[in-house]
Amino acid sequence: MTISPTSGLRQRTCRACGRKFDYPVKGGAATRHHCEDCVAVSAETRKILERLSSRVTQLENQLRRQQEKSAPPAA
Numbered sequence: 001m002t003i004s005p006t007s008g009l010r011q012r013t014c015r016a017c018g019r020k021f022d023y024p025v026k027g028g029a030a031t032r033h034h035c036e037d038c039v040a041v042s043a044e045t046r047k048i049l050e051r052l053s054s055r056v057t058q059l060e061n062q063l064r065r066q067q068e069k070s071a072p073p074a075a
């Protein structure tokens with residue numbers, strides 16, 4: 001999680017596509033959990049995207065754990 005110190009906006013990660021986006025943006029369509037692209041698709045599609053996204057996140061975490069195990073950081 002990175003929070004930009006220069007803007008007062010919270011940076012959020014879209015639950016469906018994993019994109020980082022600023023929220024709230026004045027006049028923006030994005031919601032707390034979804035970026036403006038994913039807000040535009042239907043709820044059914046978004047549900048599938050969320051499922052895939054959570055799998056990707058799981059795989060990323062697994063990969064990171066394996067990398068840490070095989071190559072511990074030098075410092």
Ligand SMILES: [Zn+2]
Pocket residue numbers: 014015016017018019034035036037038039
């Ligand atoms: Zn999105």
